[in-house]
Amino acid sequence: xxxxxxTAGLKRYEIGSKVRALRVKxxxxxxxxxxxxxxxxxxxxxxxxxxxxxxxxxxxxxAMVFGAGLDHFFVESEERPLIVVNRKKDRIRLPNRAxxxxxxxxxxxxxxxxTDRKIDIYYAEFPESSKPSDPHEHGGAEFLYVLQGRxxxxxxxKDVVLDEGDAVQFDSSAAHSYRLDxxxxxxxxxxxxxxxxxx
Numbered sequence: 661x662x663x664x665x666x667t668a669g670l671k672r673y674e675i676g677s678k679v680r681a682l683r684v685k686x687x688x689x690x691x692x693x694x695x696x697x698x699x700x701x702x703x704x705x706x707x708x709x710x711x712x713x714x715x716x717x718x719x720x721x722x723a724m725v726f727g728a729g730l731d732h733f734f735v736e737s738e739e740r741p742l743i744v745v746n747r748k749k750d751r752i753r754l755p756n757r758a759x760x761x762x763x764x765x766x767x768x769x770x771x772x773x774x775t776d777r778k779i780d781i782y783y784a785e786f787p788e789s790s791k792p793s794d795p796h797e798h799g800g801a802e803f804l805y806v807l808q809g810r811x812x813x814x815x816x817x818k819d820v821v822l823d824e825g826d827a828v829q830f831d832s833s834a835a836h837s838y839r840l841d842x843x844x845x846x847x848x849x850x851x852x853x854x855x856x857x858x859x
Contacts, residue, residue, distance in 0.1 A: 662713070671710060675707070675713065678733050679733075683708075686726060686798060695757055696725045696754075696756075696757070696758055697758065698721065698758040698759065699718065707722075719733060720752075724769060728777075729773040729774070746769075746772060751769065751772070752768065752769075753767075753768050754766065754767055754768070756793060757794075762787070762790060763790065764790050764791055764792060764793035765787075767783065767852070778855075779853055780854040780856070781852070781854075783852075784838075784852050786839075786848040788845070790840060791839075792814075792838070793837045793838045794837060795835040795837045796837065797832060797835050797836065798832050798833070799833055799856055799857035800832055800855045800856040801830065801854075802852065802853070802855070803852070804829075804850055806822045806824050806825065806850050807849040808824055808847075809846060809848025810823050810848060811848050811850060812838070812840070813828060813830075813836060815835075815836045816836075821841065822850075
């Protein structure tokens with residue numbers, strides 16, 4: 661049980677409202693966020709309503725889904741660093757859907773330590789045995805660059821085939837999904853940049 665002093669100190673950071681703001685901005689429901697984090701919707705709801713203060717590992721699991729660092733929840737200063745380096749050893753590899761044995765792809769956030777980001781940048785790996793991802797949509801635009809292999813991006817049911825070195829940008833409010841070309845051998849890797857709608 662937290663003392664009144666500790667409770668007041670934690671409430672000052674408004675962690676719950678910051679979690680909710682990130683979720684709403686990404687247009688995710690509590691159930692969707694629960695799937696990505698492996699946490700229950702009930703727990704996430706309590707965190708958002710400040711009925712429960714998450715542990716740092718729990719908060720990091722939530723932050724990584726949104727490509728945020730822990731400092732997003734604790735920085736009060738308006739000053740932002742000029743340079744932010746994200747080391748490979750510090751990144752966490754996550755499935756696009758938690759709990760699946762063979763998820764369509766894995767991703768790592770490349771700019772998770774940058775606060776107040778204007779874009780989200782991901783490194784995505786599509787394993788050779790992976791199934792197509794479910795169609796999804798979100799505000800803003802998306803840019804994808806294939807580092808290795810071949811990917812098929814389906815945008816409003818129209819297939820765009822991308823080979824190594826190819827890139828595509830599209831309106832991500834249109835339903836889109838990714839899959840490997842069944843004729844291509846091996847895994848595929850890509851850089852994905854998500855540019856949310858401006859506030």
